[in-house]
Amino acid sequence: MRCSNAQKLIIPQLDHELNNRKSQKLQQHIRSCYSCQAYQTELCRLNSGLESLSGQDFPAWIHHRILDQADQHDKVRRSSFRLLQLQKVPAFLAILLSLGIGFRVGTKAFDLKTRPETAKVLTANSALVDFTGFGETSIMELVSVPGGGINE
Numbered sequence: 001m002r003c004s005n006a007q008k009l010i011i012p013q014l015d016h017e018l019n020n021r022k023s024q025k026l027q028q029h030i031r032s033c034y035s036c037q038a039y040q041t042e043l044c045r046l047n048s049g050l051e052s053l054s055g056q057d058f059p060a061w062i063h064h065r066i067l068d069q070a071d072q073h074d075k076v077r078r079s080s081f082r083l084l085q086l087q088k089v090p091a092f093l094a095i096l097l098s099l100g101i102g103f104r105v106g107t108k109a110f111d112l113k114t115r116p117e118t119a120k121v122l123t124a125n126s127a128l129v130d131f132t133g134f135g136e137t138s139i140m141e142l143v144s145v146p147g148g149g150i151n152e
Contacts, residue, residue, distance in 0.1 A: 006036045015048055052114040 006029045012018050013026055030036045 001025055003033060003036055006030065006033070007039055010040050010043055014043060
């Protein structure tokens with residue numbers, strides 16, 4: 001067993017949380033390792049010092065104050081969670097509306113069924129089309145036509 005693993009298991013051993021097999025392996029390691037023996041001794045001394053301090057009682061008002069603050073924090077957390085749940089509805093509607101508007105604008109702007117009369121027959125050398133209905137030079141769906149040209 002490595003020292004790093006043994007040192008992680010010393011505290012659970014002091015709290016009697018280890019099973020017999022791990023506890024035996026830990027004891028075997030501690031017997032052969034001076035640094036882990038010192039670490040265990042220091043933790044035992046610290047643990048006994050903390051146990052002697054635990055007999056002191058805190059005033060009741062501190063206990064109630066802490067519980068009241070925890071309750072207030074929980075109320076704020078719950079209301080924030082409800083608010084977050086309600087914010088999902090407008091966000092979903094905004095996304096749905098933007099998709100719908102985008103679809104409508106796209107179908108109107110790129111309507112390929114109706115072509116303007118100014119469409120030109122292109123040669124295979126040209127890839128750009130002067131599409132007057134769109135108002136700028138763009139690459140359109142090219143369709144092969146008999147005679148060697150490309151029709152948009």
